[in-house]
Amino acid sequence: MSETRQHNTDDYIRMYKQMVRIRAFEDNANRLYLSAKMPGLTHMYSGQEAVAVGICEALTIEDKITSTHRGHGHCVAKGANFREMFCELLGKEEGYCRGKGGSMHIADQSNGNLGANAIVGGSMGIATGSALTAKRLGNGQVTVCFFGDGATAQGLWYEVMNMAALWKLPVIYACENNGYSEYTKTDEIAAGSLVARAEAFGIEAFQVDGQDVLAVNNLAQQLAERCRNGEGPFFIELNTYRYHGHHVGDINRDYYRSKDEEAEWKKLRDPITNFGKWLEDQKILSADELVALNEEIAADAEAAVTYALSAKYPEAHEVNMHVYADNSA
Amino acid sequence: MTREITFSIAVNEAIAEEMRRDPTVVLLGEDVAEAGTPFKVLSGLVEEFGTDRVIDTPISEPGFMGIAVGAAMTGLRPIVDLMFGDFLYLVMDQLCNQAAKTHYMSGGKLTVPLVLRTNMGATRRSAAQHSQSLQALVAHIPGLKVAMPSSAYEAKGLMKTAIRDNNPVVIFEDKLMYNDKAEVPEEEFLIPFGEANIKRIGQDVTFVATSSMVQVAEEAAEKLSAEGISAEIVDPRTLVPLDEGTILESVRKTSRAIVIDEGHQSYGVTAELAARISEKAFYHLDAPVIRMGAMDVPVPFSPALEDLTVPTADGLVANARKICRGELVHAA
Ligand SMILES: Cc1ncc(C[n+]2csc(CCOP(=O)(O)OP(=O)(O)O)c2C)c(N)n1
Ligand SMILES: [Mg+2]
Numbered sequence: 002m003s004e005t006r007q008h009n010t011d012d013y014i015r016m017y018k019q020m021v022r023i024r025a026f027e028d029n030a031n032r033l034y035l036s037a038k039m040p041g042l043t044h045m046y047s048g049q050e051a052v053a054v055g056i057c058e059a060l061t062i063e064d065k066i067t068s069t070h071r072g073h074g075h076c077v078a079k080g081a082n083f084r085e086m087f088c089e090l091l092g093k094e095e096g097y098c099r100g101k102g103g104s105m106h107i108a109d110q111s112n113g114n115l116g117a118n119a120i121v122g123g124s125m126g127i128a129t130g131s132a133l134t135a136k137r138l139g140n141g142q143v144t145v146c147f148f149g150d151g152a153t154a155q156g157l158w159y160e161v162m163n164m165a166a167l168w169k170l171p172v173i174y175a176c177e178n179n180g181y182s183e184y185t186k187t188d189e190i191a192a193g194s195l196v197a198r199a200e201a202f203g204i205e206a207f208q209v210d211g212q213d214v215l216a217v218n219n220l221a222q223q224l225a226e227r228c229r230n231g232e233g234p235f236f237i238e239l240n241t242y243r244y245h246g247h248h249v250g251d252i253n254r255d256y257y258r259s260k261d262e263e264a265e266w267k268k269l270r271d272p273i274t275n276f277g278k279w280l281e282d283q284k285i286l287s288a289d290e291l292v293a294l295n296e297e298i299a300a301d302a303e304a305a306v307t308y309a310l311s312a313k314y315p316e317a318h319e320v321n322m323h324v325y326a327d328n329s330a
Numbered sequence: 331m332t333r334e335i336t337f338s339i340a341v342n343e344a345i346a347e348e349m350r351r352d353p354t355v356v357l358l359g360e361d362v363a364e365a366g367t368p369f370k371v372l373s374g375l376v377e378e379f380g381t382d383r384v385i386d387t388p389i390s391e392p393g394f395m396g397i398a399v400g401a402a403m404t405g406l407r408p409i410v411d412l413m414f415g416d417f418l419y420l421v422m423d424q425l426c427n428q429a430a431k432t433h434y435m436s437g438g439k440l441t442v443p444l445v446l447r448t449n450m451g452a453t454r455r456s457a458a459q460h461s462q463s464l465q466a467l468v469a470h471i472p473g474l475k476v477a478m479p480s481s482a483y484e485a486k487g488l489m490k491t492a493i494r495d496n497n498p499v500v501i502f503e504d505k506l507m508y509n510d511k512a513e514v515p516e517e518e519f520l521i522p523f524g525e526a527n528i529k530r531i532g533q534d535v536t537f538v539a540t541s542s543m544v545q546v547a548e549e550a551a552e553k554l555s556a557e558g559i560s561a562e563i564v565d566p567r568t569l570v571p572l573d574e575g576t577i578l579e580s581v582r583k584t585s586r587a588i589v590i591d592e593g594h595q596s597y598g599v600t601a602e603l604a605a606r607i608s609e610k611a612f613y614h615l616d617a618p619v620i621r622m623g624a625m626d627v628p629v630p631f632s633p634a635l636e637d638l639t640v641p642t643a644d645g646l647v648a649n650a651r652k653i654c655r656g657e658l659v660h661a662a
Contacts, residue, residue: 065404099437106435115403116436120427126396127428133397134404137356137382144400160393167388323438324472326496 046074051272055217072117083305122155151182199236211239359411430473487521524571532562595623
């Protein structure tokens with residue numbers, strides 16, 4: 002097993018900042034929805050920040066990820082900017098996808114994000130194909146495929162795990178197990194263990210506390226390195242929790258999830274609060290510095306929202322642009 | 331220099347030439363390597379290009395289709411071999427929700443240059459799950475291109491263009507034509523998409539025919555010429571993009587049109603082509619546009635029944651005769 006890269010304080014601070022940025026992004030997105038300023042619905046990533054950040058901080062900008070309907074966290078963690086993200090959520094021309102994708106299809110190829118996906122499990126093939134490219138071109142890139150616990154019910158996953166294992170592809174399947182598939186406890190619809198499913202293909206599988214950014218990051222670093230050495234694929238199950246409803250409109254949800262359960266995760270297991278405390282304990286940042294960081298990020302997010310709200314919509318002539326790519330090959 | 335080669339060799343040559351030209355081209359599918367597919371179309375490729383580029387997959391159509399989409403988004407040009415067109419239903423999500431929409435949904439930032447080569451065509455006594463012609467299904471989806479080669483010449487030229495195209499392209503090969511020979515240049519050539527071929531020049535009626543139906547149209551045109559009816563045959567070669575101009579120009583000249591395609595007639599390719607002709611050349615028409623597609627039934631096994639389901643030259647002759655004489659094809 003390769004050695005874990007030593008962290009320096011900058012790495013820790015960046016991880017903290019990235020988690021706070023995701024939370025700030027989502028708080029604003031939720032407000033935009035509640036004040037009817039955002040078209041459509043969106044799925045909040047709040048609560049799961051340590052997963053996206055722990056993993057993406059172990060990747061290079063060239064490494065690829067595929068994301069999900071709950072994808073803002075992955076997008077921020079892989080390096081995206083607030084402005085282009087909010088513009089995309091609001092359907093504006095300056096959005097990452099010129100407003101044509103929206104929340105559920107946000108993609109940022111400049112940072113290696115191959116896109117969110119509105120089909121549950123829909124990107125499992127894409128991630129595996131991206132790893133096939135890396136292997137064929139020998140470019141050393143690693144691909145991480147993010148998906149939820151609900152997506153493990155899709156047959157596609159078993160098909161592509163089989164091929165990834167046969168062909169030793171540099172892909173990490175990262176299952177964010179937040180316990181729920183929409184409005185159903187995943188325990189009620191999933192037989193056996195997820196880890197055992199990956200292991201059945203001869204894939205080394207791990208479980209990690211998805212609320213602990215350092216634990217996630219350490220594991221992700223090791224696995225990314227091992228992927229680069231030709232030891233992939235891998236599977237990680239990250240136990241985590243989503244704070245909001247399935248989407249922003251899922252407000253009255255006692256029928257499938259208790260308020261006590263939600264309160265307990267938020268109180269005891271918040272990835273940002275806990276990592277903030279650790280940074281304080283380690284004397285990396287003071288309480289005041291933490292507050293200042295949070296305020297600075299909140300202000301950034303609000304400025305980006307203000308910008309996006311007044312940014313322009315795409316021109317009508319864009320509607321049939323980009324159906325087909327230009328030809329050059 | 332031209333020589334006669336089979337449809338199957340034409341496909342093989344096209345793929346081999348493009349794989350030599352571009353190291354990012356890879357082939358994926360069931361039994362594509364040593365077996366060279368059940369139809370032996372790809373024989374010899376693995377010997378030249380190795381198993382890194384000619385990749386035998388498990389029997390996981392959605393899986394390898396999805397892998398091809400991701401590979402295409404990140405720098406390869408995969409050719410996916412889907413053993414039977416009937417298996418398109420298994421890959422619909424990856425093809426229609428992912429491959430077809432990625433470029434658009436990303437605002438033009440991501441591209442998916444892949445080729446899905448598959449087949450079509452009944453009368454092979456293969457029954458309902460190995461005989462369908464499903465081109466309408468994919469031609470309906472914005473973001474996909476659809477090519478329908480009608481001879482070895484088109485098979486080669488269209489395949490080469492498809493591999494170089496930066497979009498997902500679905501190519502339907504008629505599995506009954508693999509051994510048919512045609513003249514194909516020895517020198518390199520490509521057939522641009524969206525350029526119909528006027529296969530035969532005529533004055534009285536236009537046959538717009540795709541793939542295998544071009545042969546049916548040719549046979550019918552021969553018979554009709556003996557009766558003094560001169561038929562023009564237009565082969566669109568690609569359904570998407572469609573060379574509407576050449577079709578409409580022909581119909582404006584002949585004033586009559588019969589559209590022939592082997593997919594089911596209802597809501598199909600013939601419906602679309604007939605509608606376009608009716609909308610855009612209506613005042614040039616001397617007769618209603620006639621559609622000839624496969625019967626709207628699952629393809630039956632029994633030869634006695636199967637042969638009834640596909641358009642035939644005799645059926646086409648009968649319809650052409652009627653509209654050229656001013657008789658009704660369908661009761662008024
Ligand atoms: C193929 C498909 N089926 C159903 C849905 C509707 N749907 C959207 S998200 C979701 C739940 C997914 O659960 P999970 O994978 O655990 O992700 P989470 O929402 O918990 O992040 C469902 C059923 C969908 N988008 N795609
Ligand atoms: Mg879930």
